[in-house]
Amino acid sequence: xxxxxxxxxxxxxxxxxxxxxxxxxxxxxxxxxxxxxxxxxxxxxxxxxxxxxxxxxxxxxxxxxxxxxxxxxxxxxxxxxxxxxxxxxxxxxxxxxxxxxxxxxxxxxxxxxxxxxxxxxxxxxxxxxxxxxxxxxxxxxxxxxxxxxxxxxxxxxxxxxxxxxxxxxxxxxxxxxxxxxxxxxxxxxxxxxxxxxxxxxxxxxxxxxxxxxxxxxxxxxxxx
Numbered sequence: 001x002x003x004x005x006x007x008x009x010x011x012x013x014x015x016x017x018x019x020x021x022x023x024x025x026x027x028x029x030x031x032x033x034x035x036x037x038x039x040x041x042x043x044x045x046x047x048x049x050x051x052x053x054x055x056x057x058x059x060x061x062x063x064x065x066x067x068x069x070x071x072x073x074x075x076x077x078x079x080x081x082x083x084x085x086x087x088x089x090x091x092x093x094x095x096x097x098x099x100x101x102x103x104x105x106x107x108x109x110x111x112x113x114x115x116x117x118x119x120x121x122x123x124x125x126x127x128x129x130x131x132x133x134x135x136x137x138x139x140x141x142x143x144x145x146x147x148x149x150x151x152x153x154x155x156x157x158x159x160x161x162x163x164x165x166x167x168x169x170x171x172x173x174x175x176x177x178x179x180x181x182x183x184x185x186x187x188x189x190x191x192x193x194x195x196x197x198x199x200x201x202x203x204x205x206x207x208x209x210x211x212x213x214x215x216x217x218x219x220x221x222x223x224x
Contacts, residue, residue, distance in 0.1 A: 003104060004144065005075035007051070010060045011092050012080045021080055022060040026224055029143035032058040033224070035065045045187070046152070046222060053183040053194035054148040055222070063088055071095060079107040082116045086123035148182050149200035151207065153191040154218040161186065165212050166193050174206040192222075 012018045015036040025032035033047045033056040044065070051059045052071070059071075063083065077096045083089040089107075096103030109117045109130065121128055155161050163184040170176045170193070182194030195203050200221055207217045 003076060007074055008058045008076040008078060009074060009095060010058055010078045010080050012060060012062060015062060017080065018060045018062055025058055028141050029145060030058060031056050031144060031146035032060055035059055035061040037062065037064055049185050049192045050150050050222060053150060055146050055150040055194055057144045057146055073101060075103060077105045082107060082109060082113055082120060086120050089120055146197060148194040149197045150222045151193045151195060151200065151204055152220050152222050156186045156188050156190045158188050161191055161212060166191055169207065169210055169212050170203060173210055174203065176203060
């Protein structure tokens, strides 16, 4: 509970563990999104958009699903399990503390995984400061809700929609301030707009009541 990261990636070794860990975190009001190979391409795209725009605090991913991800300003990496390959472990933890920024990397190791932990130390040629979980200070689990939520609008680049059209619809008759609106991402068929979580439901209603480029707006609120 000492760390309250704005963004965190938790690495798991299997798809099922990704789903289980994400579900456990969400049950504790910690906003988490699973990312693994069983997701359809459109669902994967939505998960990445939501994580990047602040609509999810924690991304729970397999190594394969996380391959090629370019996540800037990642505050924390957690290895729910050690990677089978020490080089993969280095790649995981190298995603945080980039370009001189502060970051934290934590690895969880079960007693039956210590052989893998020692192999990692041999690979790194250094002893790692393992701490027994029983010695850690126990604190209450603090909620970590996402600061933003994402509205998905039916219509993207093919419909000639531009970010300015969406921003104008929300800051015009809908009455929202520009600072309440986050990233706007366009795909060929959809537009995704981040908005402060406390304003998301109201913004959805107002978008449906209004128009974008003279056309009635169809939109949904993306949820876990």
